[in-house]
Amino acid sequence: MNKIGLASLLLVCLILSSAAPKQVLYQVMSSHPHDVKEFTPYIQTVKQQGRLWLVHLKGNVPPKVMKNFRRTNGQDVKHYSAPVLKAAFAAPLIKDFISRIDVPSIKSDVETLSNYKTRLAGTPDNQKATAQVKGIFAGLGYSISEYCYRDGACSIVADKAGDGSSSDVIMIMGHLDSVGKNFAGADDNASGTAVLMEIARVLKDYGNKKTLRFFATNGEEGGLYGAEHYAKLLTKSGAIKKVVLAINMDMVGYNSNGMVELETDSQYEGLANWFAGLATTYTKLRSKITIGAWGSDHVPFIQAGVPTLLTIEDWSTKTPCYHQECDKPSTVNYEYAGEIAKLNLAAIMTKDAE
Template identity: 25%
Template structure:
């Protein structure tokens, strides 16, 4: 095992230490038989492209299924390119920070020529099962399960969802988007983490190796996917799982992207990984914002940042240095600190830590000029 992998595994254990038992209790209820059942039902609708009848049937099916889990479901109707369609949204309100929102999403539409069993019924069924097993396990922050229409027509549903979120001033802190997670080119249960944010990437790797049988690769990739809409509006807060580019299916956008090519066990492992990831993110402080150098006198620097939005922050951890093996660190209560011995080229990093001793899922950083 490489040193970098050993390091990631140790950090993964540390990240999940406080909630590992909760995660195991939730994901053990994930069912491959249920996921196959959702897939079979959606496959019967044929093409779910926005102009096809299957699109409306899928909207009704998703709404009814999510309601059966106890959710109040929102249908976001709009008219993309003159065709009426809807996103389907289920919300699990947060117990401590209901105004802070994390999103898990997948598009449910397909290309016109086929049913899209991998692209993207696989992501859709993983998300349905995630919503089911989390329904009775609310987290400190709110989790939204967003099923997008119109991805194959130009990311229409995700852009409409984000437009409304921005318009309504939703404090959206992180997003996972899964797309094409069910085709396997061999016996391995493997998929690719597609991310913009390295902190989220590492949580996904950790969730996979700690709680599932999923083998994960990763690629910094979000453009031309529904994750792009989140990135454009909210910045570097994106993760997720998908087949491109490490694994690419010969059935992509073909009429033979059908139910028989899908490994439903693989889809189930993706669902479990997604649930573990979002449970930690929704239990942790988010990445801080607006870290800046406020004053400097030689090697003494005062930095400040916007206070964390969570109500249960205990302290802030500040590290600085030019070598990760020799970082200085300090804990502070306020959202500013004066540091000594700071030289040009050093990196200053800050994250919040809450009262459960769970630290933020990513650092905010600044390089000293």
């Protein structure tokens, strides 16, 4: 190609690139019906894959609406089925502890938590539910701290100390509050809270090296308040650096296809794949991986630099009663919640043994 030809080609490229400016891609950060109603008029195109919802925007989006979106370069977001690998060697000790997961006990805790009229953060019934969760951890002999992000709205932290050989902390969490519908919030998130307590029960007799931390968060539905408050405190004191793994469980009880969704940000994609391998080795679950974390208590910890993962029911077949009064214990698939318990128990024990 001669010089004139090259110059014309460059000119054509320049014209084309200015005529079709690259549109900025955003990830949607909320699926709350109120937010969806608010931002829908500003969406030009939508691509939805599981929990990943990518949009192009149109018009002048007001700042209060912009909070529902996170700018993405397209490379830092992904949604895919994890490759099904041959199961690795299953450690006998882990298999032994996994066999102690008691599905009826998870069911019983979901029913008890759903028996409060509302678990909306800060209401008297939410305080009763918080006290009950606190009592269960205290009964296991764990050391309890309460973190109130405002008057009457507190999260519970229960620590099982390690054997002194490590200062590392492994944390597992689930939010105990609900959106406040009458006698509801069974899947969202009595299920995650019940699994949190079941894992704590099973691990009572385990000789851990690292500190195991059970974190029942509050105010997730209002805006991740409890988790954000605690992540900030840990960051300020420097204690956040000791947390080598954090697991979030939010909505782990509605499912028909045996699929778990593993969600984090791109820097922890390896963690999601590690969990997918554990799922194959220790459970009946298959995994989908979503890169591009949003909408639950794992987010403040990822932002604070902690390797953190959300385990959640397959979002493409999530409960039809999401944030509604029909989110009752009778809709929960307790065997499935039990499989999620096994997965997260295996992750904790594997990490602890490192």
